[in-house]
Amino acid sequence: MTADADRALIGDTGPExxxxxxxxxxxxxxxxxxxxxxxxAAVMFEVDDLNVHYGDFHAVFDVSLDIYERQITSFIGPSGxxxxxxxxxxxxxxxxxxxxxxTGRLRxxxxxxxxxxxxxxxxxxxxxxxxxKPNPFPKSIHENIAFGPRITGFKGDVDGLIEDSLRRAAxxxxxxxxxxxxxxxxxxxxxxxxxIARAIATNPDVVLMDEPCSALDPIATxxxxxxxQELKETYTIIIVxxxxxxxxxxxxxxxxxxxxxxxxxxxMGRLVEYAPTGKLFTRPDQRATExxxxxxxx
Amino acid sequence: xxxxxxxxxxxxxxxxxxRFRPGELAFExxxxxxxxxxxxxxxxxxxxxxxxxxxxxxxxxxxxxxGELSPTADRAGVGTxxxxxxxxxxxxxxxxxxxxxxxxxxxxxxxxxxxLTRFITTNIRNLAGVPSIVYGILGFAIFVRFISAVGLGxxxxxxxxxxxxxxxxxxxxxxxxxxxxxxxxxxxxxIREAGFGVGATRWEVIRHHVLxxxxxxxxxxxxxxxxxxxxxxxxxxxxxxxxxxxxxxxxSSIVDRLTSAYTALPVTVFDWSRxxxxxxxxxxxxxxxxxxxILLTANSAAIILRNRYERKW
Amino acid sequence: xxxxxxxxxxxxxxARSHFDEQLSLTRQGLIELGSLVTENLRLAGEAxxxxxxxxxxxxxxxxxxxxxxxxxxxxxxxxxxARQQPVAGDLRFLVSATRIVYEQERSGDLAVNxxxxxxxxxxxxxxxxxxxxxxxxxxxxxxxxQMSVDALESMDPESGVRxxxxxxxxxxxxxxxxxxxxxxxxxxxxxSAIALSRVGRYLERIADHAVNIGEHVTYVVTAEFxxxxxxxxxxxx
Numbered sequence: 001m002t003a004d005a006d007r008a009l010i011g012d013t014g015p016e017x018x019x020x021x022x023x024x025x026x027x028x029x030x031x032x033x034x035x036x037x038x039x040x041a042a043v044m045f046e047v048d049d050l051n052v053h054y055g056d057f058h059a060v061f062d063v064s065l066d067i068y069e070r071q072i073t074s075f076i077g078p079s080g081x082x083x084x085x086x087x088x089x090x091x092x093x094x095x096x097x098x099x100x101x102x103t104g105r106l107r108x109x110x111x112x113x114x115x116x117x118x119x120x121x122x123x124x125x126x127x128x129x130x131x132x133k134p135n136p137f138p139k140s141i142h143e144n145i146a147f148g149p150r151i152t153g154f155k156g157d158v159d160g161l162i163e164d165s166l167r168r169a170a171x172x173x174x175x176x177x178x179x180x181x182x183x184x185x186x187x188x189x190x191x192x193x194x195x196i197a198r199a200i201a202t203n204p205d206v207v208l209m210d211e212p213c214s215a216l217d218p219i220a221t222x223x224x225x226x227x228x229q230e231l232k233e234t235y236t237i238i239i240v241x242x243x244x245x246x247x248x249x250x251x252x253x254x255x256x257x258x259x260x261x262x263x264x265x266x267x268m269g270r271l272v273e274y275a276p277t278g279k280l281f282t283r284p285d286q287r288a289t290e291x292x293x294x295x296x297x298x
Numbered sequence: 299x300x301x302x303x304x305x306x307x308x309x310x311x312x313x314x315x316x317r318f319r320p321g322e323l324a325f326e327x328x329x330x331x332x333x334x335x336x337x338x339x340x341x342x343x344x345x346x347x348x349x350x351x352x353x354x355x356x357x358x359x360x361x362x363x364x365g366e367l368s369p370t371a372d373r374a375g376v377g378t379x380x381x382x383x384x385x386x387x388x389x390x391x392x393x394x395x396x397x398x399x400x401x402x403x404x405x406x407x408x409x410x411x412x413x414l415t416r417f418i419t420t421n422i423r424n425l426a427g428v429p430s431i432v433y434g435i436l437g438f439a440i441f442v443r444f445i446s447a448v449g450l451g452x453x454x455x456x457x458x459x460x461x462x463x464x465x466x467x468x469x470x471x472x473x474x475x476x477x478x479x480x481x482x483x484x485x486x487x488x489i490r491e492a493g494f495g496v497g498a499t500r501w502e503v504i505r506h507h508v509l510x511x512x513x514x515x516x517x518x519x520x521x522x523x524x525x526x527x528x529x530x531x532x533x534x535x536x537x538x539x540x541x542x543x544x545x546x547x548x549x550s551s552i553v554d555r556l557t558s559a560y561t562a563l564p565v566t567v568f569d570w571s572r573x574x575x576x577x578x579x580x581x582x583x584x585x586x587x588x589x590x591x592i593l594l595t596a597n598s599a600a601i602i603l604r605n606r607y608e609r610k611w
Numbered sequence: 612x613x614x615x616x617x618x619x620x621x622x623x624x625x626a627r628s629h630f631d632e633q634l635s636l637t638r639q640g641l642i643e644l645g646s647l648v649t650e651n652l653r654l655a656g657e658a659x660x661x662x663x664x665x666x667x668x669x670x671x672x673x674x675x676x677x678x679x680x681x682x683x684x685x686x687x688x689x690x691x692x693a694r695q696q697p698v699a700g701d702l703r704f705l706v707s708a709t710r711i712v713y714e715q716e717r718s719g720d721l722a723v724n725x726x727x728x729x730x731x732x733x734x735x736x737x738x739x740x741x742x743x744x745x746x747x748x749x750x751x752x753x754x755x756x757q758m759s760v761d762a763l764e765s766m767d768p769e770s771g772v773r774x775x776x777x778x779x780x781x782x783x784x785x786x787x788x789x790x791x792x793x794x795x796x797x798x799x800x801x802x803s804a805i806a807l808s809r810v811g812r813y814l815e816r817i818a819d820h821a822v823n824i825g826e827h828v829t830y831v832v833t834a835e836f837x838x839x840x841x842x843x844x845x846x847x848x
Contacts, residue, residue, distance in 0.1 A: 131492065135488030135489060137489060137492060138489070148496035148497065151497070
């Protein structure tokens with residue numbers, strides 16, 4: 001089931017030749033795509049032929065994949081393969097970079113996020129993000145979490161929302177007595193969990209994480225990985241990580257991006273393989289994937 | 299490659315020997331000498347001024363500070379001058395800061411990085427370096443004429459504190475823009491990203507996070523700029539700051555005061571230092587002391603405020 | 612993906628990294644262990660064919676060495692697994708290595724069991740047809756086991772299938788051997804008959820272990836175990 005199906009989903013290529021995969025089939029049929037991927041989970045995002053340019057530089061080339069609801073999907077690949085760029089497409093953060101241009105389609109619950117009339121601010125309220133270096137606001141813990149809901153017009157019980165967010169981020173017990181204190185007084189791991197609480201306070205259904213643990217020590221990292229498993233019951237999570245073991249431990253599906261040189265000798269990122277994590281790490285279809293995850297290159 | 303020598307004795311000898319490095323000492327001595335010479339200049343200057351000013355303060359400190367200009371040395375005071383300087387500085391604050399900070403926000407947060415933007419930024423920097431007398435000429439040519447044209451010229455054809463305020467505002471505007479820009483740039487990009495990430499609009503990010511974070515820096519820049527404006531002399535000389543004696547009627551209105559003759563503290567220093575006689579020299583020195591005290595206070599306030607805000611987070 | 616290209620040459624100067632060297636050493640260890648087992652099997656065969664009871668202690672001693680090697684190789688493989696966190700092909704190889712090494716050690720034990728029977732009877736009965744069949748059986752079993760060692764050398768994806776076919780020959784010979792034992796049972800006595808049938812069983816199981824090794828090789832290379840195209844009635848371990 002899965003080997004053929006996954007190959008069909010991303011385009012077929014012989015493992016030996018390492019030629020670029022044929023352009024993937026673009027199918028409107030949700031049931032077909034789901035069946036091809038061998039899962040019953042609903043699709044949260046459908047990405048079709050997505051390309052990202054920074055000015056002249058073609059950063060990401062022709063990516064198509066589906067992200068499933070309430071699963072953790074990880075993007076792995078060597079530096080420069082465009083995985084972070086790819087992630088930022090999901091909440092239109094690339095808009096903030098001058099000269100960034102996204103073409104193709106990225107549908108979220110059926111709506112193309114890059115379609116006309118879509119407000120990126122609204123998008124970001126529904127699709128939260130946690131960044132590589134913990135970046136709490138230079139304010140109190142309370143204020144850090146209250147800010148998002150406040151500007152989105154939340155009228156309910158703010159304190160309750162703050163407690164709920166901190167509990168979901170497994171931070172409540174550690175900070176419940178010091179909500180008025182500065183966020184900067186927390187340790188790195190705590191700050192990152194605060195950022196997670198902040199991201200979920202606006203009640204998104206997706207949380208994007210861009211290398212969330214790379215600035216943290218191993219214990220803090222493991223705590224956040226545990227937290228992700230809890231969060232996955234409510235939120236869809238996409239995580240970019242350069243730590244393959246983390247992707248292996250944490251994610252349900254893994255997408256491997258690789259760098260390729262185009263005809264002008266420029267580096268481009270493209271999707272090589274996208275499969276359930278267990279399969280990708282025991283019997284990947286593509287030679288490039290095997291070489292990367294076994295550390296033979298990259 | 300030589301194998302490392304690990305015998306205990308040899309290591310001990312190498313580590314503990316050769317502590318005398320003449321080059322290092324000489325360099326440190328030279329730097330220290332530079333510091334001492336600089337300090338010497340300042341100390342000598344201050345000492346000379348204080349000594350010269352002493353007689354005035356021994357006689358009549360309060361009278362001196364509050365008194366009006368007078369041709370007689372015994373009665374001349376710096377009250378009017380201080381008032382004039384304060385008025386001008388207030389005008390500068392009201393005009394230059396909103397404009398300057400607003401410009402800085404636009405340049406740093408909104409403007410795309412095009413050739414035009416870079417051209418504008420470069421020119422602002424250049425303007426900051428233009429000698430202040432040029433601003434005086436400009437102020438005379440434009441603001442003085444404009445003010446008298448709109449009927450606010452009073453009885454001095456526009457050579458009043460209004461014109462002075464506009465001119466000095468123009469003078470400090472580039473500096474305000476530059477310091478505010480730098481304060482904004484110092485705000486870590488991560489904070490903006492975080493703000494956008496939770497779905498704030500650009501203005502919300504600026505208002506709630508960037509500006510509060512940059513506020514200490516902007517505040518410091520503000521105070522320093524005001525202190526600079528307080529001490530400007532050359533443009534004011536071209537803009538009609540009175541160097542002799544003048545007085546306004548005790549019952550003149552605010553508008554009269556704003557549109558009539560005025561003077562400023564640095565101009566008064568200039569004037570008194572040109573007068574013959576020991577008395578006026580002492581007066582000039584005393585005025586300098588007052589000026590320095592005001593400037594020092596302003597700068598200290600800036601430092602204290604900055605420390606207070608930075609310690610918060 | 613052929614074997615040596617995939618797993619790196621055996622300790623050649625082109626060995627790319629510390630890890631590749633460890634993988635290479637592991638594979639070499641498997642080949643050596645397999646070769647030792649094959650050798651000891653042939654020695655046991657010689658003892659049985661010529662009733663050379665003097666070879667029995669040698670066989671036992673050789674098996675002690677085999678056991679030592681087995682423990683050592685298994686221990687080292689677990690260490691590599693713990694330290695290198697291998698995935699994909701490397702993981703399949705190392706996990707299979709632990710299984711292969713077990714199959715090899717069991718095969719070594721089975722060879723000793725054979726000469727134990729020889730010792731118990733103080734020599735096998737001198738019945739020509741029986742002896743001939745025994746010889747053929749020993750050769751076939753040893754040959755099949757040698758094939759498993761070759762499979763480790765070549766890492767041929769077809770190993771599972773090929774070894775399965777070779778095992779069929781062994782099964783055929785075992786059936787003939789049992790039949791002959793049945794015919795000669797009265798002549799040689801019950802004890803001999805039972806002992807010889809046990810020997811037949813041991814030799815058949817050695818070949819089965821060899822098949823398992825071949826299938827593991829196929830799995831390592833192709834990520835799938837070969838599908839059985841027939842169900843053998845004999846009990847597979």
